Amino acid sequence: MSDPPDDHDAYLRAYYESNRAERERLAARLDRTPFGERLASRLWRELSWCRDGEGLIHAHHRDYCGHGLIRTATGVMLCEIQDGHQPGPPIAQWPDRDAFVAFFARQSDWTCSGWEPAEPVFYTDDPWARSNQRLTRAIIEGFLPFW
Secondary structure: OOOOOOOOOHHHHHHHHHOHHHHHHHHHOOOOOOOHHHHHHHHHHHHHOOOOOOEEOOOOOOOEEEEEEEEEOOEEEEEEEEOOOEEEEEEEEEOOHHHHHHHHHOOOHHHHOOOOOOOOOOOOOOOOOOOOOOOOHHHHHHHOOOO
8 A cells, every 4th residue: 555645745735635525425325225245255265266376456557556356375365466467465364265255245435445444454645545546346246257
């Protein structure tokens, strides 16, 4: 994740302050409906079929690509993706299906966006990172097969 804006950088402070109202309006429209157990179970199943080091990487471009879910030898990890394919260090890890499904069943576009302080895995006070290429229901459903 990027470093929060330096408190001594007047330009960045002014920039983030000038667009705060718009960012908050957009955040208020995020879907708060939990993903649910069915979607979370399907996501685990699809990730479990991936090879180690592969998984849900939704943005394939240079530099920061947001959050991804990567299959590991010990389960699945949430991490930041760089340059469209390079997983960073784990933000969170789940060793088994039950832990993963319990966690993701209660998530929503809102919680994954980083705006919800009650969800510390995703929460950030960095205005640049909030809603920046984060996991959403649409991204998850796009990763899953139609059946």
